Amino acid sequence: MSNENRQGVFPFHPSQPIQPSPGKPGDDHQKHSDRNKDDDKTKASMESVKELGANNIPQVQSSIHCLSIVGQVEGHMVLPPQNKTTKYEHLIPQLVALEQAKEVKGVVIMLNTVGGDVEAGLAIAEMIASMSKPTVSVVLGGGHSIGVPIAVAADTSMITPTASMTIHPIRLNGLVIGVPQTYEYVEKMQDRVINFVISHSNVSQEKFREFMFRAGELARDIGTVLIGQEAVEAGIISSVGGLNEAINILNKSIEGNGEYVQ
Amino acid sequence: MILYTPIQLEQVLQGLDEMKSAKTKQVMISGVPALVQVEEDGSNKLVKLLSTDPEHYMRPELVPGVQVKI
Numbered sequence: 001m002s003n004e005n006r007q008g009v010f011p012f013h014p015s016q017p018i019q020p021s022p023g024k025p026g027d028d029h030q031k032h033s034d035r036n037k038d039d040d041k042t043k044a045s046m047e048s049v050k051e052l053g054a055n056n057i058p059q060v061q062s063s064i065h066c067l068s069i070v071g072q073v074e075g076h077m078v079l080p081p082q083n084k085t086t087k088y089e090h091l092i093p094q095l096v097a098l099e100q101a102k103e104v105k106g107v108v109i110m111l112n113t114v115g116g117d118v119e120a121g122l123a124i125a126e127m128i129a130s131m132s133k134p135t136v137s138v139v140l141g142g143g144h145s146i147g148v149p150i151a152v153a154a155d156t157s158m159i160t161p162t163a164s165m166t167i168h169p170i171r172l173n174g175l176v177i178g179v180p181q182t183y184e185y186v187e188k189m190q191d192r193v194i195n196f197v198i199s200h201s202n203v204s205q206e207k208f209r210e211f212m213f214r215a216g217e218l219a220r221d222i223g224t225v226l227i228g229q230e231a232v233e234a235g236i237i238s239s240v241g242g243l244n245e246a247i248n249i250l251n252k253s254i255e256g257n258g259e260y261v262q
Numbered sequence: 263m264i265l266y267t268p269i270q271l272e273q274v275l276q277g278l279d280e281m282k283s284a285k286t287k288q289v290m291i292s293g294v295p296a297l298v299q300v301e302e303d304g305s306n307k308l309v310k311l312l313s314t315d316p317e318h319y320m321r322p323e324l325v326p327g328v329q330v331k332i
Binding site for chain 2: 072075076077078079080081082083087089090093094096097100114115116117118119121144145146166168170186189193218220221223
């Protein structure tokens, strides 16, 4: 299919005009291969416009990397295509790369998730928690269910004033058979989430369980919705803030490590 | 596997039955081993990378879901 037939594809304008630069005659070969590299880059950005509807911003080398976790956290099962998902098997090697790369000084994690697979979520949360580099998480629209442990996994967690976090019990919906065993299994899964959250934030186990089983707050469920400041008062999130605050905190902790150079 | 989400499960799993078991094959994309799904029109959609090099996962042209040419 040609580009003209696809919706949402605009003619491509390179962000920087290609200019001949003065140089030694011997540089020609080098320049040529650079141009090829640029072509590859523009090709890649065209692909992402076509396939994902996302436009690549001109690449700026940054010492901070941004990891966004959106939609459903997809784990052991591929979800039907109407779900927007974050695939954990792709995120985990990315976290390894970020931990290992010398030029990456800090990671900011942007969360807007409706939860998802318990084990995939906990895996991402454990990876973030065990990173040696400074990490800051920002809950943007929502950080629900399994988004809660991911949010608290970062060194500093933030929430925007309007963002919400739903805390509710884990229910049986997996492919598990056997009633008494199943009950215990779900209890254990729930304890894993609770233990992670209380050990990475200032909320107490009693308080978190109370949020989880509170009746009369959610229309079709038990549990609690915490909005912005409420999540901070509960001790789950460190502070209310947005992008500016998150980047400032990250830069400060990078400076603290004696590595930050601007 | 347990899903922990405030969204109704019926809504999340809707259409699960119609999901055909997709035809996948293992290929090399510019030196990176990957699993691609063969679409009905013959194009290839990247499902996941099979590489053990974490740097490969940082490459913008190798994000799951993109169309790849082999």
